[in-house]
Amino acid sequence: MGSCSFLSVFFIYCFLSISLCLAEDPxxxxxxxxxxxxxxxxxxxxxxxxxxxxxxxxxxxxxxxxxxxxxxxxxxxxxxxxxxxxxxxxxxxxxxxxxxxxxxxxxxxxxxxxxxxxxxxxxxxxxxxxxxxxxxxxxxxxxxxxxxxxxxxxxxxxxxxxxxxxxxxxxxxxxxxxxxxxxxxxxxxxxxxxxxxxxxxxxxxxxxxxxxxxxxxxxxxxxxxxxxxxxxxxxxxxxxxxxxxxxxxxxxxxxxxxxxxxxxxxxxxxxxxxxxxxxxxxxxxxxxxxxxxxxxxxxxxxxxxxxxxxxxxxxxxxxxxxxxxPNDQYDKTFSMNQARSIRWNVSASGARPNPQGSFRYGSINVTEVYVLRNTPPVMINGKRRTALSGISFVNPNTPIRLADQYKLKGVYKLDFPSRPLTGPPRMETSVINGTYRGFMEIILQNNDTKVQTYHLSGYAFFMVGMDFGEWTENSRGTYNKWDGIARSTTQVFPGAWTAILVSLDNVGIWNLRTENLDSWYLGQETYVRVINPEATNKTELSIPDNALFCGALSKLQKPQDISLAAPILGIGSKLFFTVLMVTYTLISL
Known part of the structure; x- marks a missing residue:
């Protein structure tokens, strides 16, 4: 067999192998x-x-x-x-x-x-x-x-x-x-x-x-x-x-x-x-x-x-x-009991063949606790604002993740309080410093007069507890540590609290906010920063080729590039195309 024929067969073999591998993730x-x-x-x-x-x-x-x-x-x-x-x-x-x-x-x-x-x-x-x-x-x-x-x-x-x-x-x-x-x-x-x-x-x-x-x-x-x-x-x-x-x-x-x-x-x-x-x-x-x-x-x-x-x-x-x-306009007990009745099906497989309940969240030691308390809108610096734990979030001109990437200083502070502040509320770009692979307990305390729902991007958390009144350390005795539902958005009734547990295994900068648009717009949000401290351990995807720049990094922004704005081929698609062209060239020899 000639060298070109051998190479042709070899590349066709590679092409078919890669095609089979890539077919799993279209x-x-x-x-x-x-x-x-x-x-x-x-x-x-x-x-x-x-x-x-x-x-x-x-x-x-x-x-x-x-x-x-x-x-x-x-x-x-x-x-x-x-x-x-x-x-x-x-x-x-x-x-x-x-x-x-x-x-x-x-x-x-x-x-x-x-x-x-x-x-x-x-x-x-x-x-x-x-x-x-x-x-x-x-x-x-x-x-x-x-x-x-x-x-x-x-x-x-x-x-x-x-x-x-x-x-x-x-x-x-x-x-x-x-x-x-x-x-x-x-x-x-x-x-x-x-x-x-x-x-x-x-x-x-x-x-x-x-x-x-x-x-x-x-x-x-x-x-x-x-x-x-x-x-x-x-x-x-x-x-x-x-x-x-x-x-x-x-x-x-x-x-x-x-x-x-x-x-x-x-x-x-x-x-x-x-x-x-x-x-x-x-x-x-x-x-x-x-x-x-x-x-x-x-x-x-x-x-x-x-x-x-x-x-x-x-x-x-x-x-x-x-x-x-339901006939309970002034008594939200029915709705809370309904929410508590929603349970995780621990025997069903989710995205993987193992049962959902194979992740035994109730036996994991909590590494950090944050109590987040909201209140009705207040005046801060002459503006009507909402806040979490006394901090009304201000979005920076340069996004937090982009500031980290380019090592910009002074864009945000890693000082979000683990307990509500006792002084007057203030406007800050204050972020929660999450521990990579830690297990965080977050108590959402709603001191407003209407239901608020809270969402955490990048994660599904376990909704383990919910009750009226102020949360205390003793409230943990009521937690559901077996089949609390895993989800990304939970309601918190007025004058009540909801407790969630989240495994911080997804690196990045993730938004924690109320989903109520008016409260969100006025500042009731923060971010959870989860960074792998091991620089050699690659746990986050690289900044995308088509990343946009603004704020302090505006000078890096180039004019609209259609080739980058168009749908991006994944690495598999690029490799598929490369092997295809090489194979075609060799066969043509």
Whole structure:
């Protein structure tokens, strides 16, 4: 055999081997054009943020270990960042899409996010994280399916349906932002949207004529998986479907012990997936309802989201009163007990074949404890602000992760207090110094008057305790150390606390915030910095080639480079292409 023939066979062998290896982690690609459109979800024309001309945006559909590539074209008149809520970018906070880690995408620019949904499954959503933009839309669902070799703990549903619910104002995000900057409350929302549409006209006096509503079509006798996210601004919502049970199966990447609910409270930023069997007769359609919680019903009657569940053989329109919500406006015990009832399915496999309960979080020693207390908005330096533990966070001009990369001094302080400050609140860029591979206990104490939900980027944490009153050291005796749900967003009721445990195994700079947009915008957030002290131990992905620069590093920013802004080939794709070309060349000799 000639040397060229031998080399040809050798490279073909390499090509086939690499192809087989790379086939396990394929790429899924999306192109997002983020722009303004005019829409009338509540019957009033207004400016809405759309993706590819649609509101809400498309659902990202991926599978465990996929490499997700999203090329974002910013057609807005202001800066933009897209955040992937609940997606744990392993070793790459560079892709998180929040101001502490990324410089914003300038208007008329495009920027490509690339990350791997490593060892994850579940239901999530994405949204624009800057400047209150989520209040005008720009959001969509994000699904991570399990790999076929890993069984799911229920029969494969007939269909998969994404439902996005949230409170909505007919003022756009810039008007709402101006109100907050002027020290005002946002006031009562104008309605609740379901999949970007207003309420079905279930009541002629409360719902104006001519409003478009969402219709979800189903087949009788079939079971569907409904993934429901509260993408709203600040209102907790009760979700229910007339005459149908909601069998809870998963939340934010964890399979739950399966329990039936007639309704479930979904707080801002949370996602649940339910199994729903279409076991009712088709004499009529059925109401799908998302109604505000813990508010004065007589004032908020018009602020109710109503969509339609329509059987394929339906014989008539939905009729009659809406199904009742829980009757506990002034007593949140029912809702808290409901939250406590959600348990981790420790026998189900998640993204890997081992059971979820194989990580025995209850037996791990806690290495650091942080008590984070919020309060109602206060005046700081003449501005109305919110705070955590007496610190109202100020985003630096240079993102924290970028400052670390270039060893800039004075951008932030690693002095966030482990206990609430006793003096007057202050505005600071103060960050939690997390210990790599440590096990952190965080107590979220809500001294505000409304429900707050808290989210930690880059991680799933264990929700181990929740109760009314002030947390004390003795409260640990009530912790669930066996099957507390693992998730990325948890509610904290007013005058109450929630305790979470998190294993700090993901290096990077990770946002810890309230999901309530008004409180977040006014400063109720911080970051957890998790750095591997061993310089030779490579645990974080390198800064991406297309990184944007701003603040003190603005001089490093080059003009828009289309070759870097376009979807990035992963190393596997580049190697695949190289081997292919070499093989072709040798065969041609």
């Amino acid at each position: 790429f899924v690609n999306y192109d997002f054009e983020v722009s303004y459109i005019t829409a009338s979800p509540l019957g009033v024309p207004q400016q809405v943020i759309a993706i590819n001309g649609h509101f809400p945006g498309p659902t990202i559909n991926s599978t465990t270990n996929n490499n997700v590539v999203v090329n974002v074209h910013n057609k807005l008149d202001e800066e933009l960042l897209m955040h992937w809520s609940g997606i744990q970018q392993r070793r790459s906070s560079w892709q998180d899409g929040v101001l502490g880690t990324n410089c914003p995408i300038p208007p008329k620019w495009n920027w490509t996010y690339q990350f791997q949904v490593k060892d994850q499954i579940g239901s999530f959503f994405y949204f624009p994280s800057l400047n209150f933009q989520r209040a005008s839309g720009g959001y969509g669902g994000f699904i991570i399916n399990n790999r076929p070799i890993i069984p799911i703990p229920f029969d494969t549903p007939y269909g998969d349906i994404t439902i996005l619910i949230g409170d909505w104002y007919t003022r756009n995000h810039t008007a709402l932002r101006r109100a907050l900057n002027a020290g005002k409350d946002l006031g009562m929302p104008d309605g609740v949207l379901i999949n970007g549409k207003g309420p079905y006209r279930y009541n002629d006096t409360r719902v104006p004529d001519g409003i478009d509503y969402a219709t979800i079509e189903v087949h009788p006798g079939k079971t569907y998986r409904l993934r429901v996210s509260n993408v709203g601004i600040s209102t907790s919502l009760n979700f229910r479907i007339q005459n149908h049970n909601l069998l809870l199966a998963e939340t934010e990447g964890s399979y739950t012990v399966q329990q039936n609910y007639t309704s479930l409270d979904i707080h801002v930023g949370q996602t649940y997936s339910f199994l729903i069997t279409m076991d009712q007769n088709a004499s009529t359609d059925y109401y799908i309802v998302a109604s505000p919680r813990f508010v004065n019903e007589s004032l908020w009657q018009r602020v109710t989201g109503v969509a339609i569940l329509q059987y394929s053989n339906s014989k008539g329109k939905a009729s009659g009163p809406l199904p009742d919500p």
